[in-house]
Amino acid sequence: MAGRHTAARFEYDIRKNLTPNDIADMFNDYAEDYEQEYLNIGLRSHIVVGDFMAKVVPVEDRSRVRVLDVGAGTGLLGNELKSLGFTHIDALDPAEKMLEVSRRRDIYQRLICAFMNKNRNDDIDTDYYDYIVASAAFNEGLVPCEAFQEMIRVVKPGGRITFTVPTKFINNSDDLRNRLRPLIDQLAREGVWEVTSVALEDGELSYTHGPGVMFSLKVLVSETIL
């Protein structure tokens, strides 16, 4: 349990004072214990996203489409998608030790050790992916709203960005509370994407996270500036 920023693992207010690199350090030091701790709280956001992907992607297409798992961590969501027949899945995460755990499972084709933020990542081509997925990756100090600009760039028109977020995480984070819904609605009005949002009841994401929402944003453009 020892490591850098240990107190911030489940006390999200502490993360407000951490930099993105601090957050990556926290997850690096957490990598070997992460899954046991999160499975102890019944984390199942990866299952919610996996179930949705199984609904929107026919079985015969699952070995063809390209998927990027943002904030992939140790690979809970990638593993879920693999079990559903998806084969071309890449992982992006700034914590190399989390990715190292996923490597042992042989889930992902490519491990991209990077932050998803507003900056362009020249290692990823524009319109490369059919789908971006993210589970448990929107919370204080994790993927910021401004990262939608880059996610839109790397998803091809007609592709989707699908993720879950607990309501209490939205309310607790200045970035998510002030920007997430307004930005999703604004970009829908501008024709950048079509929005599917699914309300999730208490218990659907974990024993402790409370109710939340799954957004699936069908991207209609190649790029946009936020």
Ligand SMILES: C[S@@+](CC[C@H](N)C(=O)[O-])C[C@H]1O[C@@H](n2cnc3c(N)ncnc32)[C@H](O)[C@@H]1O
């Ligand atoms: C709570 S874990 C979720 C891991 C996995 N998706 C799951 O469902 O178990 C959050 C992950 O997001 C990563 N992360 C933090 N900031 C990020 C960013 N800006 N872009 C991408 N991933 C980020 C962390 O390193 C960590 O591995």
